[in-house]
Amino acid sequence: MEDINSTVISSTQTDTKSEPHHLSIPHQHKDAIGAKIGMWLFLFTELLLFGGLFLLYMAYRLQYSKDFVIAASELNLFLGTINTIILLTSSLTMALSIAAIQREKKKLSIFSLLSTIGFALTFLVIKYFEWSAKFQHGIAPKSPELLSKPNGEIIFYGMYYSMTGLHALHVIIGAIVLSFMFVFLVRNKISSKDYIKLENSGLYWHLVDLIWIFLFPLFYLLH
Amino acid sequence: MANGVIAAKFENYLEYKKHKGIFAWILSTDHKRIGLLYLVSMVVFFWVGVTLGFLMKIEMLTPGKTIVDAQTYNSFFTLHGIIMIFLFIIPGIPAVFGNFFLPIQIGARDVAFPRLNLLSWYLYVIGGLFAIISLFLQGGPIDVGWTFYVPYSIRTTTNVILPLFGAFILGFSSILTGLNFITTVHRLRAPGMTFFRMPLFVWALYATAWIQVVATPVVGITIVMVIVERAFQIGIFDPAIGGDPLLFQHLFWIYSHPAVYIMILPAMGVVSEIIPTFARRTIFGYKVIAFSSLAIALIGYFVWAHHMFSSGMSNTSRAVFSLLTFLVAVPSGVKVFNWVATLYKGSIDLRAPLIYVMMFIFLFSIGGLTGLVLGSLSTDVHVTDTYFVVAHFHYVMFGGAAIILFAALHYWFPKMFGKMYNEKIAIWATPFIFIGFNMLYFTMFILGYKGMPRRYWSYLPEYQTLHIVSTVGSWILILGLAIMFGNLIYALFKGKPADSNPWGGVTLEWQIPSPPPVENFDEIPVVNHGPYDFTKINESTNGRY
Numbered sequence: 001m002e003d004i005n006s007t008v009i010s011s012t013q014t015d016t017k018s019e020p021h022h023l024s025i026p027h028q029h030k031d032a033i034g035a036k037i038g039m040w041l042f043l044f045t046e047l048l049l050f051g052g053l054f055l056l057y058m059a060y061r062l063q064y065s066k067d068f069v070i071a072a073s074e075l076n077l078f079l080g081t082i083n084t085i086i087l088l089t090s091s092l093t094m095a096l097s098i099a100a101i102q103r104e105k106k107k108l109s110i111f112s113l114l115s116t117i118g119f120a121l122t123f124l125v126i127k128y129f130e131w132s133a134k135f136q137h138g139i140a141p142k143s144p145e146l147l148s149k150p151n152g153e154i155i156f157y158g159m160y161y162s163m164t165g166l167h168a169l170h171v172i173i174g175a176i177v178l179s180f181m182f183v184f185l186v187r188n189k190i191s192s193k194d195y196i197k198l199e200n201s202g203l204y205w206h207l208v209d210l211i212w213i214f215l216f217p218l219f220y221l222l223h
Numbered sequence: 224m225a226n227g228v229i230a231a232k233f234e235n236y237l238e239y240k241k242h243k244g245i246f247a248w249i250l251s252t253d254h255k256r257i258g259l260l261y262l263v264s265m266v267v268f269f270w271v272g273v274t275l276g277f278l279m280k281i282e283m284l285t286p287g288k289t290i291v292d293a294q295t296y297n298s299f300f301t302l303h304g305i306i307m308i309f310l311f312i313i314p315g316i317p318a319v320f321g322n323f324f325l326p327i328q329i330g331a332r333d334v335a336f337p338r339l340n341l342l343s344w345y346l347y348v349i350g351g352l353f354a355i356i357s358l359f360l361q362g363g364p365i366d367v368g369w370t371f372y373v374p375y376s377i378r379t380t381t382n383v384i385l386p387l388f389g390a391f392i393l394g395f396s397s398i399l400t401g402l403n404f405i406t407t408v409h410r411l412r413a414p415g416m417t418f419f420r421m422p423l424f425v426w427a428l429y430a431t432a433w434i435q436v437v438a439t440p441v442v443g444i445t446i447v448m449v450i451v452e453r454a455f456q457i458g459i460f461d462p463a464i465g466g467d468p469l470l471f472q473h474l475f476w477i478y479s480h481p482a483v484y485i486m487i488l489p490a491m492g493v494v495s496e497i498i499p500t501f502a503r504r505t506i507f508g509y510k511v512i513a514f515s516s517l518a519i520a521l522i523g524y525f526v527w528a529h530h531m532f533s534s535g536m537s538n539t540s541r542a543v544f545s546l547l548t549f550l551v552a553v554p555s556g557v558k559v560f561n562w563v564a565t566l567y568k569g570s571i572d573l574r575a576p577l578i579y580v581m582m583f584i585f586l587f588s589i590g591g592l593t594g595l596v597l598g599s600l601s602t603d604v605h606v607t608d609t610y611f612v613v614a615h616f617h618y619v620m621f622g623g624a625a626i627i628l629f630a631a632l633h634y635w636f637p638k639m640f641g642k643m644y645n646e647k648i649a650i651w652a653t654p655f656i657f658i659g660f661n662m663l664y665f666t667m668f669i670l671g672y673k674g675m676p677r678r679y680w681s682y683l684p685e686y687q688t689l690h691i692v693s694t695v696g697s698w699i700l701i702l703g704l705a706i707m708f709g710n711l712i713y714a715l716f717k718g719k720p721a722d723s724n725p726w727g728g729v730t731l732e733w734q735i736p737s738p739p740p741v742e743n744f745d746e747i748p749v750v751n752h753g754p755y756d757f758t759k760i761n762e763s764t765n766g767r768y
Contacts, residue, residue: 034335034410041402045440052444052474056459059470141455151458151465158457162448 067152304369330413427492502569586622611671655703662696
């Protein structure tokens with residue numbers, strides 16, 4: 001038994017100088033590449049989560065193409081476009097925030113991050129007005145007015161509320177995550193040497209943006 | 224180890240405590256402790272599931288009412304399914320033994336994200352509690368079957384939303400575990416531990432983790448949409464306002480078929496560990512077994528619609544899915560042949576873990592071959608939705624995944640707890656389990672073939688004899704399980720201390736003390752050969768251990 005142990009664990013008790021190295025388990029948590037792999041896998045699951053909805057959208061669009069066109073023409077293209085511009089810009093400021101901290105420009109990084117959070121909130125406010133305008137016209141889930149419409153339109157609005165709703169939930173979560181990043185930045189927990197948290201939050205934010213880039217044409221533009 | 228501080232750092236993980244009392248467990252990010260947290264919670268849920276199954280079998284003793292009414296029976300089979308699948312078998316081997324042994328087998332000190340690992344366990348418990356709480360709320364326990372098929376699941380007045388949300392949370396837990404394992408395998412392998420030097424259990428866990436990450440989100444969103452449909456009537460799954468229930472079935476099985484491989488792949492990994500150890504020789508066809516895990520993960524993703532042959536799909540898609548289903552049997556067959564080939568001319572030591580593995584090979588082969596009956600269109604339409612299906616998946620899931628979970632429990636028990644169980648009693652439990660199992664489930668093949676529909680509360684009198692045999696079988700099986708668990712629990716408190724390597728295993732976990740130190744290795748090992756190299760151990764012990 002003894003010689004077997006020693007062949008595999010060959011370096012036992014030979015190198016005491018490397019103790020600080022093997023005691024440094026917290027360093028494993030700082031494995032930036034590992035953290036990024038984890039984040040990308042998570043983003044992958046997010047894509048698949050929305051993927052299920054995109055699949056449903058596709059199936060029903062094929063089944064009820066006419067109803068979908070009619071219902072889509074009632075969405076507010078102007079507000080949708082504004083929101084698209086806002087989200088695209090927020091991705092830019094997010095990327096700027098990461099680039100700034102890499103170059104040790106903390107103030108610029110904080111400013112860019114705050115702008116990103118600001119854009120996120122603006123997006124949500126516009127979304128709120130957009131939805132409440134629809135609700136006032138009686139196009140709300142379970143409302144008798146919506147249920148009196150043809151099946152395809154009911155499903156269109158069902159998909160619209162579910163998909164933009166789930167997306168809005170992601171915007172809210174994103175804004176909360178970014179607020180934490182703001183605190184970390186201020187307290188120097190994120191620096192030019194260790195900015196993986198900010199980078200991963202940025203990846204998440206870009207995903208939120210990316211999903212909107214698909215939602216916008218599917219609901220507002222395809223007529 | 225002259226330095227006392229360093230020595231203290233390497234005390235065994237069961238004695239090392241950062242917090243007091245229960246907090247030493249529920250706040251611990253040690254992968255080994257989290258594995259045990261899962262083990263305890265899963266065994267509890269398992270016995271709840273067993274109890275429900277026991278009551279169902281008693282109900283089936285006579286046609287008509289025996290002990291419960293039809294509505295209660297509906298809730299029984301739903302909860303039996305939800306608990307056994309979502310709370311026992313899906314987390315199953317990866318959550319307990321994966322957590323415990325994956326880092327050790329690749330020479331790491333922990334998983335890549337220890338805190339996320341603990342969060343996964345909390346999500347698991349919360350999801351489980353949601354399912355349990357829903358039993359006691361107004362409206363009554365869920366009665367839709369574990370598949371949650373629409374439109375019934377959006378019409379029934381029982382509590383559907385809470386257990387559905389529980390299942391969603393459990394999915395989240397499963398995803399995070401998968402994500403953690405993939406990152407761990409990629410980032411934390413010890414020096415020299417190349418991919419093709421990894422134990423096959425790690426390969427199986429790696430393939431499983433990918434399925435967890437890729438498939439689970441789809442059922443997550445499907446479950447959410449059923450909840451939204453119930454709450455807001457958006458029409459997506461409601462045929463009354465234009466929705467298509469078949470789409471639900473597609474989305475559900477896109478996850479739930481790969482989930483079958485989440486349950487069985489890790490079990491196959493455990494078999495690939497136990498067989499070489501007790502045959503005292505290297506595994507036959509290492510690479511083929513490793514790749515067959517990946518192949519099962521990949522092909523398993525494209526066979527989901529074989530659950531829907533009688534749901535009204537086009538003939539073309541039925542034929543395509545039937546063909547793909549046959550393909551997935553190939554890598555499974557490859558594994559079975561390689562295991563048997565490993566035993567051939569091995570120096571076989573027939574200990575309890577290997578006996579469970581033998582039982583697995585027998586039961587899983589029956590389960591697999593009857594799967595072909597269900598995969599063929601012409602035979603499936605006759606036996607679908609009968610007891611034949613129930614028998615088939617109990618042979619595969621219970622005879623496959625759960626029996627191997629027991630095998631793994633016996634195989635790694637000395638390592639996990641540093642105690643030995645009574646080998647004789649462990650072996651004595653197996654004939655009870657084996658005979659009880661076959662009486663309970665093989666009769667179901669015959670019942671199903673004769674036309675007994677699944678999920679029925681009552682039946683025609685001519686089925687009664689077989690139902691009685693089946694019920695008596697369930698008692699024998701439960702007796703066997705009780706002996707097995709009793710033996711292990713006794714060993715936990717009164718067992719003799721175990722060696723670091725009681726079986727003569729050669730993977731890394733057998734080269735550290737039992738129970739393992741807090742950080743597994745005082746020095747990260749350097750690996751310079753494959754995982755099943757028995758030449759050294761056979762030389763030093765003259766072939767005997």
